[in-house]
Amino acid sequence: MTRKRWRPRSLLLIIAAVITVSYVIISESIPSLSIDAPPRGIISQAAVSIEQHEMPSSNKRADAGEYRVQGTLHDLISIAENESSSDMTTYADLIRDNTPLPKYSLQNAIDAAEIYGSKFSLLRYDPTTDKFIGYYFRRHEWGSGCMKLANSITVLTSMLRNLFPERFTPNSQEFVMAVSSGDYADVAYKYETCIRKDEDGPCDESLSAAPPVLHFGSVFRQPHFPNLIAMPMPGDHLNCFKIWNDLKHRNDERRICDAFRPSNQGGWLPANDLAWEDLIPQLIWRGTDFPFLEKQNSLRQPRYETYITGKVKSHPNPTEAVTAVLRQEYHKFVPRWKGVIHTAESEIEASRTNTLPRINIKFTSVAGGGKRIPANIGGVYKGWKAVGFPVAGELMTLEELAKYKYHIDLGGGGGTTWTGTLQKLFMPGLLFHHVTPTKDYIHDLIQPWVHYIPVRSDLEDLLDKLEWAESHPDEARQISDNATKFVRQLGTLDGFAQLFESNMVKPLHEVIEAYTPGGDDEEELNVLLQRSSIWPFIECTTTSCQRLGKAAWGRRSG
Numbered sequence: 238m239t240r241k242r243w244r245p246r247s248l249l250l251i252i253a254a255v256i257t258v259s260y261v262i263i264s265e266s267i268p269s270l271s272i273d274a275p276p277r278g279i280i281s282q283a284a285v286s287i288e289q290h291e292m293p294s295s296n297k298r299a300d301a302g303e304y305r306v307q308g309t310l311h312d313l314i315s316i317a318e319n320e321s322s323s324d325m326t327t328y329a330d331l332i333r334d335n336t337p338l339p340k341y342s343l344q345n346a347i348d349a350a351e352i353y354g355s356k357f358s359l360l361r362y363d364p365t366t367d368k369f370i371g372y373y374f375r376r377h378e379w380g381s382g383c384m385k386l387a388n389s390i391t392v393l394t395s396m397l398r399n400l401f402p403e404r405f406t407p408n409s410q411e412f413v414m415a416v417s418s419g420d421y422a423d424v425a426y427k428y429e430t431c432i433r434k435d436e437d438g439p440c441d442e443s444l445s446a447a448p449p450v451l452h453f454g455s456v457f458r459q460p461h462f463p464n465l466i467a468m469p470m471p472g473d474h475l476n477c478f479k480i481w482n483d484l485k486h487r488n489d490e491r492r493i494c495d496a497f498r499p500s501n502q503g504g505w506l507p508a509n510d511l512a513w514e515d516l517i518p519q520l521i522w523r524g525t526d527f528p529f530l531e532k533q534n535s536l537r538q539p540r541y542e543t544y545i546t547g548k549v550k551s552h553p554n555p556t557e558a559v560t561a562v563l564r565q566e567y568h569k570f571v572p573r574w575k576g577v578i579h580t581a582e583s584e585i586e587a588s589r590t591n592t593l594p595r596i597n598i599k600f601t602s603v604a605g606g607g608k609r610i611p612a613n614i615g616g617v618y619k620g621w622k623a624v625g626f627p628v629a630g631e632l633m634t635l636e637e638l639a640k641y642k643y644h645i646d647l648g649g650g651g652g653t654t655w656t657g658t659l660q661k662l663f664m665p666g667l668l669f670h671h672v673t674p675t676k677d678y679i680h681d682l683i684q685p686w687v688h689y690i691p692v693r694s695d696l697e698d699l700l701d702k703l704e705w706a707e708s709h710p711d712e713a714r715q716i717s718d719n720a721t722k723f724v725r726q727l728g729t730l731d732g733f734a735q736l737f738e739s740n741m742v743k744p745l746h747e748v749i750e751a752y753t754p755g756g757d758d759e760e761e762l763n764v765l766l767q768r769s770s771i772w773p774f775i776e777c778t779t780t781s782c783q784r785l786g787k788a789a790w791g792r793r794s795g
Contacts, residue, residue, distance in 0.1 A: 506728070576699075659724060
């Protein structure tokens with residue numbers, strides 16, 4: 238089974254198409270419009286080196302303009318559609334196309350554990366006890382991150398009973414499905430080379446026929462594991478689906494959770510009616526200093542002691558010197574730190590031209606020990622602050638961020654930002670969407686150059702894309718309007734109903750239909766499970782879930 242060309246992947250894309258029809262008409266009515274961006278100015282060319290007081294030639298950007306945006310807006314959409322196509326059909330594609338998934342058995346589901354290193358579970362419905370039981374493999378590492386798995390199963394079992402009551406009764410046949418969760422799929426070490434190469438296609442040909450795995454979190458953008466199905470992320474998104482399902486007896490806006498509603502309707506999305514021309518013309522970001530897809534790359538969060546200590550003491554402009562050093566090592570750093578380097582260069586350039594810095598990407602906290610430490614306290618970033626490097630920024634509310642014209646949703650530990658993308662799509666400014674090796678379920682519902690401007694994972698094209706937006710305000714504003722209208726539609730009864738149907742009901746239904754029950758011999762089934770060296774870590778009745786063993790160290794759920 239192959240897909241030769243991109244096509245709409247859900248009912249919600251139809252909504253997006255309707256919303257953006259006026260924009261398409263506009264773009265097609267001016268086919269001669271050129272959107273070539275001028276060559277960008279790079280602060281590193283003007284910065285000074287530590288010893289020579291001029292930037293070494295090796296650090297001058299030979300690729301300046303390499304990512305220059307060219308063509309009409311209509312051309313850019315067509316190019317993006319072609320680039321998003323793949324010859325590999327994933328299970329998510331089959332579900333969207335209403336094509337049955339390959340059949341699988343209990344043994345197949347057990348075998349799927351070989352894909353993972355942790356945060357994977359077999360979820361089994363036992364009709365003799367009318368309970369769902371989540372099993373964890375002893376060879377898999379257990380850690381605090383497994384709480385996301387337990388939380389996902391708690392919501393999932395409630396969904397299964399409510400959406401398919403006739404399938405899960407004491408008179409039903411047994412059922413097993415594979416479930417995983419986490420920032421992104423924690424696959425086994427043997428696949429590390431494959432995911433680091435990040436090429437199109439499965440890591441192993443056998444995965445093309447593997448049993449489906451519902452992953453509650455971010456999945457790989459390339460079809461390395463075509464059997465992984467992206468489900469709503471634990472936390473705000475999955476809770477919103479739970480609220481919608483729990484309140485199915487209602488038919489008013491209260492069924493829609495706060496994360497999908499604007500603040501003027503009691504929700505969390507920033508309601509800002511500022512006109513495009515009144516927005517602050519700067520690219521803004523605030524967030525946490527996180528690692529980035531650690532299994533998929535060797536990118537670092539630079540330590541001051543490693544890169545700077547002892548190198549800038551006598552320099553007349555230590556901020557510029559530090560910036561020059563980091564630019565030389567730019568390729569080694571995680572995207573969020575690359576954004577900070579862009580900020581430092583932007584501030585240096587602005588100080589020379591007496592203008593507003595074009596980029597303002599700074600940390601408000603640092604992740605460490607399971608906590609987020611505020612960036613502006615005590616010794617946090619002490620060395621960087623001493624030389625005036627702009628790493629730490631003030632904490633900003635969503636309403637304050639919404640006053641800016643340009644936004645970026647820089648990916649964190651799992652390569653994405655689970656809440657930031659939706660929030661920034663809704664804002665009146667324009668989103669530069671960080672396209673990384675992973676994606677969330679919501680990303681399949683939005684289109685590049687229609688709802689956002691795509692930016693490479695390494696941010697190498699950020700300046701070119703920003704310059705395009707600055708020099709094409711009408712097109713940039715239209716893209717922003719499309720995004721705001723799209724999110725607003727999701728927050729309606731019809732919009733969220735379609736979101737729930739396509740991203741919860743359909744995947745669950747297709748996985749249920751694909752399972753081949755093992756029969757009525759309960760003892761034989763239990764022996765098979767015992768041989769797999771697994772232990773039950775969560776048990777769910779019709780009313781609540783109880784965590785068992787190690788899982789009980791976390792809070793219980795009900």
